[in-house]
Amino acid sequence: MADVQAVLSALRVFNGAPDKTSLEEANTWLQDFQHSPEAWTTCNVLLLSPDAPPPAKLFAAQTFRTKVTYDLDQVNSENRMALRDTLLAALQTYHTGPRTIIVQLCLAVAGLALQLPAWENPVQTMIETFGKNPATVPVFLQFLTLLPEELNTNTRIPLTDEEYGERAPKLLTRNAHKVLDILSMYIQAQGVTTVIQREVFGCLRSWLVAGEVPPVDLVNTPLFTFAFEALDIDELFDIAIDVLCELVNETQEIQDNIHVIQVVLPRIIDLKSRLVTDHDDAEKFRGYTRLFSQAGETYRTLLVEDPDMYYPLVTAIGECSAYHDLDIVPITFPFWMRVAQMLGKKATVPPFFQDAYKTLMSVVIGHLRFPADISTLTGQEADNFRSFRHVMGDTLKDCCAVLRTDTCLHAAYQLITTALAKGPNNVTWQEIEAPLFAMRSMGAEIDNGDKVAVPKILDLIPQLPSHPRVRYASLLIIARYTEWINEHPEYIHTQLQYISTGFEDTDAEVNAAAGQALKYLCQDSKQHLVDFLPTLHTFLKTTGFKLIQDDRRQVYEAIAHVISAMPMERAAESLRTFALDILALVHGVTTKPNPTKEELEQASNGLENLETMFYVIRSFGEELPSTCQNSCGEAWTIFDNFLLKFGTNYDLAERATRVIRHGITFFGNAGLPVAPSVAARMSQGFDATGIPSYIWIGGKIVARYGDEKQNVELQTAIRGMYELVSKKAVSILSVKAPGDIPDVLQDYIQMLLPLVDITPNIFFDQNIFPSVFRASLAGLTVVHSDIVFATLDLFRAIIMHECLRPDASGTEHTQWATVIRGVVREQGYDLTGYLLSGMIGEFPEDAIANVVSIFRVMTTMFSQEMLQWLPGVLQQLPSASAPNQAKSQFLVDLTAAVNERNYDRVKYSILTFNRMSRKARERRRVGL
Template identity: 60%
Template sequence: MANVQAVLSALQVFSRAPEKAALDQANTWLQDFQHSSDAWATCNVLLLSPEAPPAAKIFAAQTFRTKVTYDLGDMSSPDLLQLRETLLKALETYHTGPRNILVQLCLAISGLALQLPAWDDPVQDMIDAFGRNPATVPALLQFLTLLPEEVTTNTKIPITDDEYKERAAKLLTANATKVTDLLAMYLQATGVTLTVQIQVFNALSSWLAAGEVVAMSLLNSPFIPYSFQALNSDELFESAVSAVCDLIHETQEVEDNMPVIELIVPQVIALKPKLTEYKEDPEKIRGLARIFAEAGEAYRSLLLHHPETFFPIVEAIGECSAYSDLDIVPITFSFWMRLAQSIGKRPSVSPLFLDAYRALMDVIIRHLHFPADLASLTGQEAENFRSFRHVMGDTLKDCCYVLGTEQCLLAAYERITLELSRPSVSWQEIEAPLFAMRSMGAEIDPNDDKAVPKIMDLIPSLPPHPRVRYAALLIVSRYTEWINKHPDYIPYQLQYISAGFEDADQEVNAAAGQALKYLCQDCKRHLVEFLPQLHSFLATMGSKLVQDDKVQVYEAIAYVISAMPMEQAAQSLRTFSLDILGHVHALASKTTPATKEELISITHDLENLEVMLGVIGSFGEQLPAACQNTHQEAWAVFEPFLIKYGAEYSICERTTRVLRLGLTFFGPVTLPILPSVLTRMVNCFETTGFSSYLWMAGKIVGRFGNEEDPALRAAFKEVYERASSKLVTILQEKLPQMIPDVLEDYLQMLLQMIEYTPDVFFPSPAFAFAFRVAMASLTLVHSDIVFAALDLLRTIFTHECLAPATSQPPPPSFPIYAAAVRPVVEREGQELIGLLLSGLVGDFPEESIAMVVTIFRVLGAIWPTELHAWLPVVVQQLPSTAAPDQAKSSFLTDINSSIQSGDVEKVKYAIRNLHRASRKARERRRAGPLEG
C-alpha cells in the first residue's frame, strides 16, 4: 500500500501543475518506479481498485504495456500465465472504456501474446472470452485492430528474429481466415451498431496493412459490396472510404487480383455521379477523391491498356482536381505524376489522355489565380497559397511531360494574349499563366524557336502591375539558359530588369535582382561588354536598392567578371573592390564616431565584397598585375578599421569573412602580412571575446601552418597562448554552456594547430588549459562542439609521440611532446573518463562512439594501472536511469578483462554494449508516464 500511496502522490503533482522542476521530479520518479519489480503488483491494485482516480488507472495500464515490452524476461513461466489472467480480467473490467485504458491493455495483451509461446492460441482465446457477448465485442475488435500493428511495428520487444517469425505466423497468418470470417459476421449481425461496424472496418484495414489478409480471400465475402454500400451512410462514410482505399491498395498487383478488380472497378466508376451530388460537401468530395486517386494509381497499367473501360476513373480524378477546395486538389497530384511517367514510356497514347492533361493544365492555371481581393487572405493563408502554387507548378511539369513543353507554353501564351485583347483585364488573369510559364521553365529546350521567342517578345508589353512584373521577371530568371543561346534578347531583358529595380514594390526589386543574377550567371560571356553599364547602374541606383537586392547585383557582376580574360577580370574586380574599400577607409578615417546607419551601411558594403570574392574564388597561383599589391593595400585599410570598430559584432563577422576569402584569393603572396593579421586577430579577441577572430586565426593556421617563416610561427604561438589566456578569464565569469561559439572556434583552431604546428601546440604552457577546454566542451549538448572536442582528444592520444618505442629513433621533438601530455593525462584522466562515459550514456551523438573507443584503447594500453583505479569510482557515479546497474557491472568486468589480457580490442565491445544498454533505457524512459 505504501507503493500505491507513493504513486498517487506523484500523480497528484501533475494535477496541481506546479513549477517545471516538480513536474520533472515526479515524472522521473514514476519512470523509475515503472522499472521496478514492485510495479506489477502495485499497478494491478490501482487498475482494479474502484476508488483509484482515473489518472492512476491510466498510469497503471500504461505501466503494464511498458513492462510487457521491456521486463517479461524477469518473470517465470507461472508468473507469466498469471499476468495473462490479470490482463484479461482487467480488460473485462474496462471493456466499456475509458478508451485510453482499453488501448493500453490491448497493447499489453498483444505484446504478451507475442512473447509467450505457452499461450497456444491467443486469438481464439480472446474470441471465446469477449466475442460471444455483444457488450464485450467492442473490446475484442479493439484487440484485433491493435494486434497486427503491435506485432509488426513494436521493434522494442526483445525476441530473436526466428522467435518473431514463428510467433507472428501463429498469431496472425494462422488466424487471418478466422478473423475475416468473424469480422464479416459482425458486420452483418442483427442489431449491429454503427460503432461496431466502424470498428470492423478499422480491424480489417489493420489486417490488410499487415499483409495478413489478401484481397483474393475477400472475393466472396460481404466486405467489398458492404464497404461501397457504407459510403451512403454519413456515420460510416470515413471508415468506408478507408476500407475501400485499403482494398484497392491490396489489389495493385493486378495480374494476381483480376477477379477482385473486376468486382471493385464497376463500383468505383458508379461513384462518379456522387461528385455532383456532394459538390457542396467538401468532406464527402475529399473521401471520393481518395478512392478515385487510389484506384487510378493502383490500376494505372489497366487505364493505359483499356482506356475504353477505365477512363471514367480518370475523368472522376479530373473533376476532383477541378474542385474549388484547394485542400482536396493535391490528393490527385500523385496520380497525375505517375500516369505521366507511364505515358512517357509508351510509343503511343490514347487521345483521351492527351485531352485529360490539356484539361488538367487549364484547371491548374485556374487554381493559380490569386483572389480578386488579396486582403481577404490572412498572413498564413497567403503563405499557404503561395506554397501550394509551387506544388501545382510541379503538376504543370507533368503536363509538359505528356503534351510537350512547347504545346503547354503556347497554350499559356495564347491565354495571356486573349486576355490582353479584351477591353479590361484583371492582373490575376495575366499573372496566373505567367506563373505557369515560370513553373514550366525547367522543362524548356534551350534551342526552342517557337514558343519561347513569343514569350520573350510578349514580356515588354505586359501591364506594369507589380504582380505581373514580378511574375515576368521570374520568368526571365528561369529562362536564362535559353537567353544564353539567343543573346540578341539580352539588351531587352537588361532594360526590363533595370525597370524592375526602379519599381516601388520591394518584391519586384527582389525579382529583378534574382533575374539579373541568373542572367549574368548563365550569359556571363555575352555580358562582358555590358559591365561598364552595370558599374554605372550601381553608381546611380545602388543607394536606392535594399541590401538583399544589392547583393544580387554584386553577385551578378562577379559572374560576369569570372568570364573575362584574367587581366581584364583583375582590373574589373579591382575597380569594384576599391569602391568598397574606399568606403571602409573613409569610415576608419573619420574623426567622429560612426553612426548606427553608417555601421549598417559598411557591413552591407563588406557583404557585397564577400559575395564577389566568393563567386570569383581565385585567379590561381600567378596573380595578374592588377592584383599584385592589392592584399597589402586592403590590409592597410582593414587593420585601422578593426582597431576602431572591431568591437562591433557585425563588423567583426563581416570583416573576418572577407579576410578569409581574401586568403583564398591571394594565397601565398599574403605571407608577409600574416603575422600582423594574426596579431590583430588575437588583439581583437582579447578586447571583445568574439569567436570569429579565433575562427579566422584557425583558418590561417590551416592554410599556412606548414610554412617555416620564423615570424609566422612566432605569431602562431602568440595567438595560441594569448587566446588561451583570454579564454581562462572568460571561463572564470561564464559557464561553458554560455559561450559555445567561442569554444567551438577555439577547438577548431587547436585542431589545425595539432595537425600543422605540433611544435607550437604541445610544448606551450597553454597545452594543459587546452586539454581542460576540450574536457569542458564534452558537457555541452552541441554535436559539432562535442565532435571537435573528441577529435582533439583523440588526436592527442593517438599522436605518434605516445607510440611505443621502436628500433627507429623518434624525432627529437617527440619526447618533448610526450613529456607535455603524460602529466596532464595523469592529472585529468579520472575526470576525463567520467565525462566520456557520461556523454556515452547521455547526449553524445551516435557517430562519436568510435572516438570514445579509441581514447579508451589508448588509456588501456598506456595507462592501464590508472584506468583500472579510475573506472570503479567513475562508473559508480553514472546514474542508474541512464546506465542500468547490470550494464555498469558488465562494463567494468569487460574493461578490466581487456586490461588484464592486454587485448584492447575488447574495449570496443565493452563500450558499445554500455551504449546499447543506455540507449535502451532512454527509449524506455521516453515511453514513460508523460508519453502514454
C-alpha cells in the first residue's frame, strides 16, 4: 500500500500546475518505479482497485506494457503463465474501456505472447476468452490488430533473431487462415454494427500490412466483397479504401498473383464512375484517387504491356490528376513518374500513353496558374502553392521523358502564343506565367543541341508583357537555359540585355531573378563573356548601387566566374580592378572620423562581395601573377586599420575575417610576410572583444604557416597569440557557461588542433598547457556535435601524441611527455567524468569510437589512477542514464582488465557499459 500511495502522490503532481522541477522529479520517480520488481504487484493493485483514479489505472497498464518489454526477466519462468492470466483478467475487467487501457494491456499481452513459448497458441486462447462473447469481441479485435504491429515494430523486446524467427510464425502465419475465418464471420454476423465492421477492417489491414494474409485467400472470403460494398457506407469508406490499397500492394509480385489481379483489378476499374457521382465529396474523391493510383503504380507493367485493356484505369488516374483540390492531385504523381520511367526506355510510346501524357501536361500547366486575384491567398497558402508548383514541375519532367522535351516545350510555347494572340487587353499575366514556369521546370531536360524549341522560347521572351511576375519567370528560364546558351553564344548578347533590364525593375524579386540569371550565365558561359567584363564593371559603378545587397553579391559572383576563365595575368588585372574599388570604399570609411550607419553598411557589403569573388576564384596557384605580388601587403594595411577602428563591431569583424580567410588561401606563401602582423591583430582583437572569428583566423594562420619554423617573427607571433587567446578563453569561461558561448569554444578548439599538430613546442608550454587542457574540457559539456567531435580529436591528439610512445627520444619529446603526464594526472579525473557523462548523455553515436580510444590509452598509461578515479566518477553519473547495475559491472570489468593487463578488455567493458546505459535511456524516452 505504501507503493500505491507513492505512485498516486507522484501522479497527482501532473494534475495541477507545478513548477518544472516538481514535474521532473515526479517523472523521474515514476520511471525509476517502473524499473523496480515491486511495480508488477503495485500496478496490479492499481488496476483492480475501483477507487483508483483513471490516470493511475492508465499508468498501471502502461507499466505492464513497459515491463513486459524490458523486465520480463524479473518474473520467474514458473510465474509467467500466472502473469498472463493476470493480464487477461485485467482485460476482462476493462472490456468496456477506456480504450487507452485496453490498448496498453493488449500490447502487454502481445509482447508476452512473443516471449512465452510455453503459451502454445495465444491467438486461440484469445478467441476462447474474448472472441465468442459479443461484449468482449472489441477487446479481441484490438488484440488481433495490435499483435502483428507489436511483433514487427517493437525492436526493444529482448529476443535473438533465431528466437524471433521461431516464435513469430507460430503467432502470425499459422493463425492467418483462422483469423480470416473469424473476421469473415464477424463482418456478416447478424446484428453487427458499423463500429465492429470498422474494427474488423482495421484488423484485416494490420495483418495485410504484416504480409500475413495471402491475397488469394482473401479474395475468396466475404471480406473482399464487403470491402467494395463498404464504399457506400460513410463510416466504413476510409478503412475500406485502406484495406483495398493494402490488398493491391500485397499483389505487387505480378506473375505470382496474376489470377488474383484478374479478380481485383476489374472491380477497381468499375469504380471509375464514382469519380463523377462523388465528384463534390473531396474526401471520397481522395480515397478513390489513392486506390486508383495504388493500382496503377502496382500494375504498371500490365498497363504498359496492354494499354488497350487497362486504359480505363489510366484515364481514371488522369481525372484524379485534373481534380481541383491540389492536396489530392499529388497522390497521382508517383504513378506518372514510374510509368514514365518505363515508357522512356521504349523505342516507341503507344499512342494512348502519348495522349495521356499530353493531357497530363496541359492539366499540370493549368494547375500551375495563379488565381485571378492572388491577394485571396493567405501567406501560408501562397507558400504551399509555390512549393506545390515545384512538385508539379517534376511531373512535367516525367512528361518530357515520354513525349520528348522539345515537344513539351513547344506545347508550352504554343499556350503563350495563343494567349498573346488575344491582344494585350484580353490576356492575363497568369496565362503567360504558368507555361513559363513549365518551361523553366523542363529546362533541366533540354537537349543542348536543340535548334527549334529553345530558340523560339528565347526569341519570345523579350516580346512578353512587362508584368513583374512574367519578367521574374522569364529571367529564371534564362538562368535554367544557360548551358544551352553556352553552346549557342550568339544568344548571349540578347540575354544580357534582357537581364540588364531586370536589374532596372522596381520589383525586388525581378532584381533577384536577374542576379541569378547573370550568375548562371557567367558561370556556364564564362569563356564567352570575357569581353563583356568592362561592361559589367561599368554597370556596377553606375547602376549597381541601386541593387539590394543580395542581388549585388550575385553580380560579383557572376563577374568572378568570368575572371576565373581568363588567362592568369589578365585575370589578376581584372580581379585587382574590382577589388580596388571595394578596398577604396573600405579605406574611405576607415579614414572618416564618424562614418554613418549607412556608410558602415556599404563597407560591410563591399567586404561580402570581395569574399564572394575570392570564394569563386580561390587561387592562382603558388606563383602569383606580377599584378598580385604587392597586393597582399597593401590589402592587409587597409584591413589592419579597419579592424583597429571597427574591430569591436561583431558584424564588421565577422565580415573582415571571412575575407582574410579567403585571402590566406588566395595569396598562399605570398601572405607569409604579413602573417605575424595578422596573428597579432587577431589575438588582440579577441582579447579586446571576445569575438570568436578572430581565433578562427588564428587557427587558419597556424594551419597555413605554422610549419615555417625558421621564421622566428612568425613563431613568436603564434606563441603570443596562443598565450593571449588562451588567457582570454579561460577568463570568459570563468564567468560564462560553456553552453552560452559555443561559437567561442568551437573556434578556440579549432585553433588548438593545428597547434598541437604543427607547433607542439608551443602547444605543450608548461606555463600555458595546464590551463588550456582545463579550458578544453568545456568542449565536452556542450550539446553541439561539431564541438564534441573537435574536442575529442584534440584530446586524442594529446593523449596519443608521439612523444608518449615508448620509442620516443629527444629532449623536446621528453619535456612534452612530462608536461602531458603531469596534467593528465592532475585533471584526468575530470576528463574521465566528462567522457563517460557525454557518452551516456548527449554525445553523438559516432563519437563513441573516439571516447573508447581515449579511454583505452588513458587506462593503459594511468592504470592505477584510473582505478582511483572511476568509483567517484561513476557515483556522480545520474542513475537515470547509467543504472547502478551497469556502473557496478563496468567497474568490475575495467578492474579485471587492469589487473590482468588485458587492455583489449577496456574497449569491451566501456562498450558494454554504453549499451546498458543506452537501453536505460531508450526506455525512459518511451515515456510514461
